[in-house]
Amino acid sequence: MTTLALKYRPRLLADLVGQEVGAKALNNALLRAKASDGRISHQAFLFAGVRGTGKTSTARILARALNCAQGPTPTPCGVCDPCKASEQPDQNLDIVEIDAASRASVEDARALREQVHTRPAFCRYRVYIIDEVHMLSRQAFDALLKILEEPPPHAVFVLATTEFQDVPDTIKSRVQIFPFRLIPVGLIEKRLQHVCDSEGIPAEPGSLRLVAEAGQGSMRDALTTLDRVISAGDGKVLESMVREQLGIVPAVRVKGVLESMLAGDAPSIIDHCDALASLGADWANFWRELILAFRDHLESVTRSGAPPHEALRFSRMLSLLLQRERDLRDSSLPQVVVELALLTVAQLPHLTPLDDLLRSGQTPSSVPAAKTPVSVAANSQAIQGQPHPYVPPAPPPHKAQTFSPPPKPAPPTLPQKPPSAAPSPEKEKDELIRQEPLLKRLLEDTSGEIVEIRKT
Numbered sequence: 001m002t003t004l005a006l007k008y009r010p011r012l013l014a015d016l017v018g019q020e021v022g023a024k025a026l027n028n029a030l031l032r033a034k035a036s037d038g039r040i041s042h043q044a045f046l047f048a049g050v051r052g053t054g055k056t057s058t059a060r061i062l063a064r065a066l067n068c069a070q071g072p073t074p075t076p077c078g079v080c081d082p083c084k085a086s087e088q089p090d091q092n093l094d095i096v097e098i099d100a101a102s103r104a105s106v107e108d109a110r111a112l113r114e115q116v117h118t119r120p121a122f123c124r125y126r127v128y129i130i131d132e133v134h135m136l137s138r139q140a141f142d143a144l145l146k147i148l149e150e151p152p153p154h155a156v157f158v159l160a161t162t163e164f165q166d167v168p169d170t171i172k173s174r175v176q177i178f179p180f181r182l183i184p185v186g187l188i189e190k191r192l193q194h195v196c197d198s199e200g201i202p203a204e205p206g207s208l209r210l211v212a213e214a215g216q217g218s219m220r221d222a223l224t225t226l227d228r229v230i231s232a233g234d235g236k237v238l239e240s241m242v243r244e245q246l247g248i249v250p251a252v253r254v255k256g257v258l259e260s261m262l263a264g265d266a267p268s269i270i271d272h273c274d275a276l277a278s279l280g281a282d283w284a285n286f287w288r289e290l291i292l293a294f295r296d297h298l299e300s301v302t303r304s305g306a307p308p309h310e311a312l313r314f315s316r317m318l319s320l321l322l323q324r325e326r327d328l329r330d331s332s333l334p335q336v337v338v339e340l341a342l343l344t345v346a347q348l349p350h351l352t353p354l355d356d357l358l359r360s361g362q363t364p365s366s367v368p369a370a371k372t373p374v375s376v377a378a379n380s381q382a383i384q385g386q387p388h389p390y391v392p393p394a395p396p397p398h399k400a401q402t403f404s405p406p407p408k409p410a411p412p413t414l415p416q417k418p419p420s421a422a423p424s425p426e427k428e429k430d431e432l433i434r435q436e437p438l439l440k441r442l443l444e445d446t447s448g449e450i451v452e453i454r455k456t
């Protein structure tokens with residue numbers, strides 16, 4: 001059975017999706033070659049980019065375009081012998097595909113050096129496509145370099161790599177480099193729609209978008225996923241099936257978590273997380289969905305003309321969510337990471353900036369007990385979603401002594417100074433940070449501005 005990825009593999013430069021710049025450059029190179037007796041000006045190319053972006057397909061298209069009886073031409077006829085032979089590269093002597101991962105030794109490179117002098121069997125050029133070229137050994141690269149320095153006129157080399165930085169500079173300086181960028185989601189979605197239309201497969205609105213996003217810039221991955229969801233959906237593309245197949249959390253759940261987070265509703269956040277755990281959610285996928293949903297929210301807030309500080313606050317919340325993405329990947333307890341991050345972020349809108357607090361002349365020890373903001377220690381508890389009882393704000397005396405400068409007597413609580421002798425807010429902020437290591441940590445966690453939670 002032919003897979004969709006194989007069936008809809010691009011066969012012309014014009015079919016390439018998302019690589020317009022490279023396709024245009026190759027198109028021009030082929031036109032120039034046609035105008036100059038079939039001689040192509042560059043004989044070595046390096047296609048660099050993540051997997052599934054069309055590197056090998058483009059290499060085959062180039063081989064076909066160079067060898068077509070009507071060519072070299074950007075639009076090979078598809079009916080001449082070289083064109084037909086290019087459909088089966090494994091049976092075509094003039095298209096040599098080499099997997100550098102399995103033929104990385106210097107002996108392989110030397111064998112290639114001898115082989116390149118053999119003239120093409122029946123085509124204009126013999127095209128060598130070396131996939132994952134970064135896997136070659138140092139000696140193999142040296143041997144390849146010698147070939148590239150003086151290639152025989154009938155040989156064209158297309159090197160492909162997913163690890164551009166691992167290709168030696170000496171090689172890079174002798175090839176024409178074509179970066180293959182990640183394919184935008186919109187273009188993948190459009191191509192998937194075209195495939196479904198051509199195959200007569202009905203697709204629910206929004207379902208192809210999810211498949212396209214799951215491809216993460218790779219058309220091949222997206223088409224492979226489409227194959228899977230079509231099989232699972234009995235010949236249809238259903239959104240529920242796509243979500244199930246890809247482990248994507250239902251959109252309504254993501255919306256629920258987002259609303260609870262924006263409302264600062266900690267119990268609801270915990271309930272949502274429990275529900276997601278019982279659904280067997282893929283936490284990494286959920287986090288991605290949540291970040292995208294939050295990003296959309298931030299966009300609508302910004303576009304609706306919200307005041308700058310409001311947009312800034314949402315930006316900080318989003319930034320904190322992004323920072324926790326790596327923790328999520330590294331953790332063996334992803335649910336705990338998700339809950340902790342959500343509860344922290346949910347508290348941000350209810351915090352008072354330290355600068356505002358200092359400007360108003362309040363410090364943890366200067367505010368009457370009934371109205372005293374919860375201390376930093378309580379802050380940490382609150383951030384973890386636990387009820388935060390009132391905790392006396394004064395740090396233990398020995399702690400204050402430890403962190404105070406020697407000549408200055410360390411008071412058990414923050415010093416109260418007459419207004420005339422009061423230090424600047426910046427100085428007081430620094431002093432406060434120095435005395436409270438927890439505060440320092442919290443500042444780091446909340447992008448440096450927000451340190452106080454008020455009891456409501």
Ligand SMILES: [Zn+2]
Nearest residue numbers: 068077080083
């Ligand atoms: Zn042809």
